[in-house]
Amino acid sequence: MQTTSDEVLISRIAAGDRLAMQVLYARHHVRVYRFVLRLVRNEATAEDLISEVFLDIWRQAGKFEGRSAASTWMLSIARFKALSTLRRGPEDELDDETAVRIEDHADDPETTLAKKEKGSLLRQCLTKLSADHREIIDLVYYHEKSVEEVAEIVGIPEATVKTRMFYARKKLSELLKEQGLDRGWP
Amino acid sequence: MNATRQEAPERREIEELLPWHAAGTLSRRDAQRVEEALARDPELAHRYALVREELGETIHLNESLGAPSARAMEKLFAAIDAEPARRQAASLNFGTRISEFFASLSPRTLAWSAGAAAVAILLQAGLLTGIMLNETKTSGYQTASAPTADPGVGAFTLIRFAPQASSDDITRFLEANKLSIAAGPMAGGLYKVRVAVTGIPKAELARIVKKLQEDKVVSFIATIE
Numbered sequence: 001m002q003t004t005s006d007e008v009l010i011s012r013i014a015a016g017d018r019l020a021m022q023v024l025y026a027r028h029h030v031r032v033y034r035f036v037l038r039l040v041r042n043e044a045t046a047e048d049l050i051s052e053v054f055l056d057i058w059r060q061a062g063k064f065e066g067r068s069a070a071s072t073w074m075l076s077i078a079r080f081k082a083l084s085t086l087r088r089g090p091e092d093e094l095d096d097e098t099a100v101r102i103e104d105h106a107d108d109p110e111t112t113l114a115k116k117e118k119g120s121l122l123r124q125c126l127t128k129l130s131a132d133h134r135e136i137i138d139l140v141y142y143h144e145k146s147v148e149e150v151a152e153i154v155g156i157p158e159a160t161v162k163t164r165m166f167y168a169r170k171k172l173s174e175l176l177k178e179q180g181l182d183r184g185w186p
Numbered sequence: 187m188n189a190t191r192q193e194a195p196e197r198r199e200i201e202e203l204l205p206w207h208a209a210g211t212l213s214r215r216d217a218q219r220v221e222e223a224l225a226r227d228p229e230l231a232h233r234y235a236l237v238r239e240e241l242g243e244t245i246h247l248n249e250s251l252g253a254p255s256a257r258a259m260e261k262l263f264a265a266i267d268a269e270p271a272r273r274q275a276a277s278l279n280f281g282t283r284i285s286e287f288f289a290s291l292s293p294r295t296l297a298w299s300a301g302a303a304a305v306a307i308l309l310q311a312g313l314l315t316g317i318m319l320n321e322t323k324t325s326g327y328q329t330a331s332a333p334t335a336d337p338g339v340g341a342f343t344l345i346r347f348a349p350q351a352s353s354d355d356i357t358r359f360l361e362a363n364k365l366s367i368a369a370g371p372m373a374g375g376l377y378k379v380r381v382a383v384t385g386i387p388k389a390e391l392a393r394i395v396k397k398l399q400e401d402k403v404v405s406f407i408a409t410i411e
Contacts, residue, residue: 022263025259029254047255066354123246142248162202169237
């Protein structure tokens, strides 16, 4: 079955098609929400931001030129909104309860205890990374963005994307080591 | 001293690509380089295993984050409803229609069009002269964007787009030059493209064709007389 491409939906949105907006929202809102939540670390703030992000998509649809993937364009808007919010209010920056709750239901009963503990520890350390490092790891691993797309979203050169990812992973290993898990690298 | 800084630049370069290799977002060429390096370097293969662990747990972590409530959607559409009305959705702009047209073609159809274009190119010059332009003597140049124009009236050219031009490239080209596709694809991957909603003098048409010919998305263009 062929589905309408994101680019076509955005063109329709530019012409004021509300239904196209509903389809685009249904298709992308969860991933965009998770990207924002990982940045702002507050569920209520992230939920408010989602409405703002998609309202911006509605307003700016006519400017989308299709030079990059629609999801890359949407994540760029989401990132800008999230960082603007973080700059406005430091009280939104951290919500440790959210991070702790993430870990509470993260275990997989199918895996061995050792693997469970290692996985749980890894996820815990992923939440402890700096915002820059969390962001790049999520974009590469979860949002499946290429080097070029990450460079576009974050607004940094491609060489810096690779270096930043390397150091984010290195920091992750260091955090794991502090928790008693030596992975033998770096 | 940090061990990672002492390593050969080639290994470091490959190691930096491992996350994208694990996520499947490298170009074929880079993916092949990484595969070859992994096959001959056990230490690199060990580090790749670590990358795959991180990938799996990052996905696990994100998938555990849940989704926004229906409130977010309600708030969004309340805000959209409060926005000033736009031009009617039914009058989708020309770019949208072209995008949808290309999206509707299967890869096989597109491939066939490109292949047929290569075969038919030598036949086109003869064919073009056989198609009559519905030309009036009205002077002046008018754009092709008027939705009420009679599809059979106007000044036309035949265009074959370069095989490497994407649908986005073609859409931009058509919009930038205020052109519209009147028919096609025809044999040889040719499109009948309207350049004006009324007939225009031959000299003016020739000038427009010459200008369009310079665009890289155009592989072949000719006037219809």
